[in-house]
Amino acid sequence: MFRRRSEKTLRIGLLVPFQGADAIWGPSCQYSAVLAAAELNERGGILGRQIELLAADAGGSPEAVVERARQLVEKDGANVLVGVHLSSVRLALSREFSGRIPYVFAPLYEGGIEGSDVFAIGEVPERQFSGPARWMMETLKAKRWFLIGNDYVWPRASHRWMKRFVEENGGEIVGEEYVGIGQEETGHLVDMIEQANPDVVFQSLVGSECIPFNRTFAERGLAGRILRFSGAIEENTLLAIGEENTENLYCAAGYFSALQTPENLRFLKRYRDAFGITAPVQGVLSEACYEALQFLGALAARAGTFWLADLAGAMEGLSFSSARGVTTVRNGVACGPTFLARADGAQFEVLQRFG
Structure with missing residues (x-):
């Protein structure tokens, strides 16, 4: 795939969603990827090759996404795939492109790697939830938990970990x-929660799936007495839920736009300078898209090549920087800082850092 070392450009197939439940963060992902590509190109590209982004919709059925990705690779000449999408799509893409092309999967996920050519750099449940869940149990006395999620691989794996x-x-x-994804009626979930009367509801709903549930939950008057804890509500989703519906809503993530760190303040300044103050808000999924390109640059520089075996061999122990700080790969898992935040109206307030 990469024999032609004389090529001037590196074509990166960007797979972010523009339909379905996860489309709510698609524009933010696209903007952050453009920023990352521009920054890398200013530094000479990756292994001397200027980046050219090729985009395809990663929303919808996994089969449809595979077909769009196939067009990027076979027709448009994508050399690498970078994806921020659901894990069900990741599994389908892994089966299709295993051994053919490097594939960076950027967002939080359930853990496990389908092959050495899938470079997953997001938080796994243990990294994402250990500190925040312990904090909620000890500080907020959250002992009785009710778990709700969409019916696919990431929520089920996250729940297995959380139950244990x-x-x-x-x-x-x-x-x-x-x-199921696309099942808009969530009143029965609120009924079940109200009857069980937990201390906290752990949510593994994704994207726009979070909106009707959290609105109904608050409208029912439960937000004042039952905590909510999510691993997937980011800034775009929080805005859509509405500030009147976010009382006692907490989220654990590897990034929040509200982080007051030097790395994030520099990232947000570059982002606003490039796209203006009306650009889509950044959150953990879109920052992961930015992070994926920075990771790819660091990985290729360490390997000195784009050959799959060399890239896989260079991953362990690799450190790379992004808006949330430095992340290091240890035992195949990307270990960066994670944070617990509480919704303050339509924004997040970062409470704690872990790791």
């Missing part, structure tokens, strides 16, 4: 329920 963690730390699971 809660029970090992003296808590109790008082309910668990899943809904």
Whole structure:
């Protein structure tokens, strides 16, 4: 795939969603990828090759996304794939492109790697939730947990981890329920939660799936007495839920736009200078898109080549910088800082850093 070392450009196939539940963060991802590509190109590109972004919609059925990605690779000449999308799509892409092309999967995910040519750099449940969940159990006395999520691989794996963690730390699971993506009616979930009366509802709903549930939850008057804890509500989703519906809503993530760190303040300044103050708000999924390109640059520089085997061999121990700070790959897992935040109206307030 990469024999033609004389090529002037590196074509990166960018797979971000523009339909479906995760489309709510698609524009933010696209903007952050453009910024990352521009920064890398200003520094000479990756291994001397200027980046050219090629985009395709990663929303919809996994089969449809695979076909769009195939067009990027076989027709448009993409050399690398970078994706911020659902794990169900990742599994399909991994099967299709295993051994053919490097594929960077950037967002939080359930853990596990389908092959050495899939470079997953997002938070796994243990990294994402250990510190925040312990903080909620100890500080907020959240002992009784109700788990809700969409019915696919990431929510189910996250719930398995959370159930074990809660029970090992003296808590109790008082309910668990899943809904299919696109099932807009969530009143029955609120009914079940109200009857179970937990201390906290752990949500593994994704993207726009979070909106009707959290609105109904607050409208029912439950927000004042039952905590909510999410691993996937980012800034675009929080805005859509509405500030009147976010009381006692917490989120654990590897990035928040509200971070007051030197790295994030520089990132946001560059972002606003490039696109203006009306550009889509940045959140953990879109920052992951920016991070993916920075990771790819660092990985290729360490390997000195784009050959899959060399890239895979260069990943362990690699450190790379992004808007949230420095991340280092240890035992195949990208280990960067994670944070717990509380919704303050339509914005997040960062409470704690872990790692």
